[in-house]
Amino acid sequence: MQGKVQDEKKFNRLIAIVSIVIPVVVAALFGVKLPNVEPLSFLPPIYAAINGLTAVLLLAAVWAIKNGNEKLHQNLMTTNIVLSLLFLVMYIAYHMTSDSTSYGGEGTIKYVYYFILITHIILSIALIPLVLRTYALAYLGKFEDHRALAKYTFPIWFYVAVTGVVVYLMISPYYAY
Template sequence: MKATLSKSDRTIVPIIIGLSVVVPVVVVVLMNLPTRYDLLGLEVGSFPFFHALINGMTAILLFLGYAFIRNGKKIAHRNVMITAFGLSALFLVSYVISKISNEPVPYGGEGMLRYVYFFILITHIALSAIIIPLVLFTMYRGLTGEYSKHKKIARWTFPIWMYVAITGVLVYLFMLPYY
């Protein structure tokens, strides 16, 4: 039996897939620009602190959203999850601006700490790309009332999104002495 896509799925699913491919590609391209363009005139350390703040607030909202849904508070769950999504979108725009504006800052740690940092960084980056379609599909299914599909994908989305948010803060803390 072949499943058919709803009219909205035929529109939204290709958009989600397109964004899931385009966003990571754009970030990689911007990270490798030969020239930087100081768009906002901010010091290099301003962006990382802002990004860590957004990631920390996102993690708190994700935890609250999980607690709300476990306690049957669907409206509160929806509201904090939409806010977490908005913060993540703000993070993405700010991150792109920071990559256009500032040269990458190398990590200067040594020894075992260096291995721990790069493990966290690499898993954070890889899961950051994976989380884009997961969040978009989870939000879409929840907002369209397809709760059984929403719940199935949210079981994967929540822990990965939480990991990305928390490791975003950890990457900032590791890098703090070098900004």
């Protein structure tokens, strides 16, 4: 029992550090432009597709656990974490090699776009500790706590995944390819 408590404390410290470091590093790298590097303008549709795949796999993971397939659930959730990391690497690489694209819509749709974008960004930052903590609870075998936190983590993660696709679809006409 003592070992599990120590493991959980270690996980919590690591989760806190990662949850702070990732947004800070992403924000810092956003201001870095790599000189003499070809823009990676092909990446946005790829990372939008990764967001879409994540949304589908999140639904599949919920289906798997509701049908008692714990191993499939675990594999799907691990895949979603890997996809999220892959998305993050591509997102950073794109923004380090390409100029930001301004949204060109007018009127009400512009406000809708910015609402979706801002909520997507804020919730994606909040999602980092939620996903890591939810995953850690399962890893530690604290399944009741895992289920309780997953009830909050899942809808936020699903929203972030879906709105990632929506944001891409809304801004894609304004990309300079």
